[in-house]
Structures are given as structure tokens and as C-alpha cells.
Amino acid sequence: MVPSFLRRLSRFSLSWKPLEFSNSSFTRIPASQKIEEETIPDYITSRYYPTRIGEDIERRYQVVGKLGYGATSRSFWVEELQTTCYTCSRRRYVTLKIFITSTSMGQRLDDELRMYKRIEKGSRSHPGHQAMLGTPTIIGKFVDLSSSQSSTKTTSATFSIGASAVVFGVGLFADNIMFGTADDSIFRDFEEAELQTPSPRKELDGRIIYLSRELGIPKALGPPVLCDFGSAIPGDIEHSEYIQPNIYRAPEVILEAPWTYSVDIWNTGCMIWDIFEGESLFTGHDPEFQTYRSRAHLSEMIRLLGPPPPPLLTRGNLRSKFFSAEGMFCFFCFLSCEFCAGIPLLNRVQLEERESTFEGEEKLAFLRMVRRMLQWQPEDRRSAKELEQDKQFIVCIIPFHTLFSRSSSNTPPTILIAAALQHLSMVAHQGEYLGK
CATH class of the missing domain: 3.30.200.20 (Phosphorylase Kinase; domain 1)
Structure with missing residues (x-):
């Protein structure tokens, strides 16, 4: 009482x-x-x-x-x-x-x-x-x-x-x-x-x-x-809705395969790349339609990450929209072939070639961090908790206090860079999220 x-x-x-x-x-x-x-x-x-x-x-x-x-x-x-x-x-x-x-x-x-x-x-x-x-x-x-x-x-x-x-x-x-x-x-x-x-x-x-x-x-x-949970949804079941900003969209979402928390890891990896590099890792810009199209986005992913693994394609309801049976075989072998969606694949580019902000150990640590998040297979991506526990991810070899003083014409504001490095640590302690 x-x-x-x-x-x-x-x-x-x-x-x-x-x-x-x-x-x-x-x-x-x-x-x-x-x-x-x-x-x-x-x-x-x-x-x-x-x-x-x-x-x-x-x-x-x-x-x-x-x-x-x-x-x-x-x-x-x-x-x-x-x-x-x-x-x-x-x-x-x-x-x-x-x-x-x-x-x-x-x-x-x-x-x-x-x-x-x-x-x-x-x-x-x-x-x-x-x-x-x-x-x-x-x-x-x-x-x-x-x-x-x-x-x-x-x-x-x-x-x-x-x-x-x-x-x-x-x-x-x-x-x-x-x-x-x-x-x-x-x-x-x-x-x-x-x-x-x-x-x-x-x-x-x-x-x-x-x-x-x-x-x-x-x-x-x-x-x-x-912040901003205007379109948030419960996360204790698998989903198949079309979510996320275009350029941050995970491959399983594009293919209409079941997705869960790991789309957040992909989303965050793309966002961190944008903040560090000052440009988007993927654009999805279709040369024919001059706008974002999923087929162009998938083409960029294949160019950077190699062909998607068969298990992911098997789960995707829209796999036949982008891959023919013959084309799928060619992609697995990575031979010269064309999307059945009608857009050519460009020559393979390594992630190292795209990264231009860091050098030496910093570059290796940053690329290692991004690769752990940008995996075709959702189950191959590190969880938020695993990334939070990975001290190399949290500091990225760079002393944290230098993130607030680092400045160059190619680097966006360092305060947001520091926030991006802390974001998954926050997620691990405060619950998992998905980006739409």
C-alpha cells in the first residue's frame, strides 16, 4: 500500500x-x-x-x-x-x-x-x-x-x-x-x-x-x-514484404525470399559505406530506363560480390524474373552471359578497388567490416551482437577520438561516421532493427 x-x-x-x-x-x-x-x-x-x-x-x-x-x-x-x-x-x-x-x-x-x-x-x-x-x-x-x-x-x-x-x-x-x-x-x-x-x-x-x-x-x-519507427513491424516472424530504401535493399528482399533481422545488417553496411566513402556502393541505376530498377541493382551486386549462391535463388519467388535456368548455370560458373532480365553484366570489380578513403591497416579493417555485413546469404552475415563484440569493428583500427578530428574533401562529416561505427553496438544492446 x-x-x-x-x-x-x-x-x-x-x-x-x-x-x-x-x-x-x-x-x-x-x-x-x-x-x-x-x-x-x-x-x-x-x-x-x-x-x-x-x-x-x-x-x-x-x-x-x-x-x-x-x-x-x-x-x-x-x-x-x-x-x-x-x-x-x-x-x-x-x-x-x-x-x-x-x-x-x-x-x-x-x-x-x-x-x-x-x-x-x-x-x-x-x-x-x-x-x-x-x-x-x-x-x-x-x-x-x-x-x-x-x-x-x-x-x-x-x-x-x-x-x-x-x-x-x-x-x-x-x-x-x-x-x-x-x-x-x-x-x-x-x-x-x-x-x-x-x-x-x-x-x-x-x-x-x-x-x-x-x-x-x-x-x-x-x-x-x-529514430523514426513510422513503418516498423514486429520482428519475431519471417517476412516477405518489399522494404528498405532502394540503394540499401538487401538481395533477399529484391528476390522476394523470406527475410528477417539480417536485412538490417546489409542496410547498415551500405549506409556505413556511404558515410565513409561519400558515395553509394550500389545505385541500381538502369541505363535503359534512367531510374532505379531491381535488375540493375542485382547486376551491381553480382559485379561486386560475384554470383548469388543457389540456396538464395531457390528461396526467391522472383528468381525467374532475373535468372533463366541457363543463365543461373552461367552465373554460377561466372561465364560471360546476360541477365534474362535484359541487362548485361559488367566486368567484375573488387571491393578494394572501390574503397578510396583509407590506406594500410585502416583500409583492411574497414573492408573486413563491410564484407562481414554484405554477404549474399543472410545467415552468413554477422549478427549485430557478433559485430558489437568484434572490437576491430567498433574501433576499425582507428582510435575513436580521431574520428571527430579526421577531415578531408572526400570524407563526409566525421560525427556521423562515429555514429555509424556505434550504430550496431547500440542495436546489439537495444534490440534488433530492420531498415526500410
Whole structure:
């Protein structure tokens, strides 16, 4: 039984006075100029909750500024107005992700909420617009990610992942790796900047659309956090759905063979290559159609890794789409022949020839790490736990602290490189994920 004094104590909470966002010296953007979420295809104003800087959310949180936007949500920086945390000496900072109206989201919103509940504590929801709260994280956007093709800023609420969670977290690419930080100064600076120099905005039909404000770079980073489980699915059974970003798609997915956690290892291997090398290992660019096609992707895999083993092809429902019986035999012997899908195989290229960032022992360690992840057969790939236990993978022969100072014109931002090296270690401790 709970002691009576604790029951009485639980009725009370600490509270803070709301901030005054009364500074009117902000830039007014013409109503005819499209900005932020307005630039998204099929944008409909009424789908978005008309959030205003300074407003309070359920009398508990006050909106301080806008962090980013996407096709299905917007993210805002908010501060607590009250809390039951009696050890807190000052208000806490939180990311608030507000979705568009539930009816326009279809099943996706319900799926994401259900997955967060499965992963952690669950999320509050109410009819209409739904929201998620997350602890402060630093967005991968604050560095110039050369491999990013996104034309819009996106942020996501983040939650720590329970070790017992068994889910496939889709959207596994560099933009979905964020960082924790204990450096509150960047949050206070964000607040002060909004008070002194309010965000530019436009007003249209009684609604306000703000320009997003970026957080500063912290003095110290916490561990990387894998974010965005909008299309995540339970991972305790085999699947056959078509998943993953095109260039990160595992061969078993392309062939429509049963897949499970090992597609995440393939996805992460491709992502790490992109971050280190500054270019994609596979493009899937079809010379005939001038766009991504699975047949071109498979052709690139064969060129780099050699022919796919018979057991993998046997499991693939789409094997006849890409391989004829004669062609399969030729591929096994690696004779000169042509995909039955109508695209020629180019001359074999070794992984060493593609790698241009490292030399000596560093190069050997990096290639060894990538090869352990990029195997045709899913069962031949190292598991996240095995890679985490492999100290050569974690440090890649390179002293970890040098990753933050290494810089060259060919190397993308080193903070994301460090995050990529830590990613599978995080996965091993926090549950397995799959990238879509």
C-alpha cells in the first residue's frame, strides 16, 4: 500500500511561469511565397494542427520554436510548464511531434503509435491530431550530410529502446540517426534566440507557418539514437514484404525470399559505406530506363560480390524474373552471359578497388567490416551482437577520438561516421532493427 503522505504528494506538481513571446520584430513572409511544409506535394493546410509559438499544450508544455516538418507531421521545441519531478531544479526541454489529422494518415499513425508502445512506455493519443514527446536529441541535420537526398527538413521524436523489444525499425539511413546530449546550453540558446529574434513567418487564413530554427552544435554528444519507427513491424516472424530504401535493399528482399533481422545488417553496411566513402556502393541505376530498377541493382551486386549462391535463388519467388535456368548455370560458373532480365553484366570489380578513403591497416579493417555485413546469404552475415563484440569493428583500427578530428574533401562529416561505427553496438544492446 502506498503511504498516505506519498498519495498526497502525488497530487502536487512544480510549475513555471510561461515565457512571453511578445517581440513583434520578426520577418513577415509574403502570403504568396510557399515555405516549409507548403512545398510538400499534395500539401493541405487543414491537415496540420495550427501550432503557435508561445501556446501551451494541455497546460503542461509551452511551444518555444519549430524544429522541422515533414509530409505527416511537424516537430516543435517545447518546455515544461509543470512537472511532478521534485528533483528538477529547472524546466525540462522536450521535442513534440504533432501529426497531421488521423483520418489523412490512414493506418500509418496507428502503426507508429503501436510500435512505440511496444518499444517503450507508449504514447498519449487523442482524437484528431496526435502527438509524441521525446527526450532532447540533436538532429543529424546539423551537419552537412553529403549523401542526403532529402529536400525537406524532417525531425522525429525519439525514445530509448528497450532491450526486450523485438521490432523491425524502418527508415534505416543516416538522417534517422540522432544524438543525445547533456549540454543544455544549446536549448537555452534556442529559447533566447526565439525571444530576441523571433522566427520569420507568414500568416494565411488565420494560420501561421514558421520557418524552422536549427539547434546549435553541442559541446559534447551522447550516444547515437535510432529514430523514426513510422513503418516498423514486429520482428519475431519471417517476412516477405518489399522494404528498405532502394540503394540499401538487401538481395533477399529484391528476390522476394523470406527475410528477417539480417536485412538490417546489409542496410547498415551500405549506409556505413556511404558515410565513409561519400558515395553509394550500389545505385541500381538502369541505363535503359534512367531510374532505379531491381535488375540493375542485382547486376551491381553480382559485379561486386560475384554470383548469388543457389540456396538464395531457390528461396526467391522472383528468381525467374532475373535468372533463366541457363543463365543461373552461367552465373554460377561466372561465364560471360546476360541477365534474362535484359541487362548485361559488367566486368567484375573488387571491393578494394572501390574503397578510396583509407590506406594500410585502416583500409583492411574497414573492408573486413563491410564484407562481414554484405554477404549474399543472410545467415552468413554477422549478427549485430557478433559485430558489437568484434572490437576491430567498433574501433576499425582507428582510435575513436580521431574520428571527430579526421577531415578531408572526400570524407563526409566525421560525427556521423562515429555514429555509424556505434550504430550496431547500440542495436546489439537495444534490440534488433530492420531498415526500410
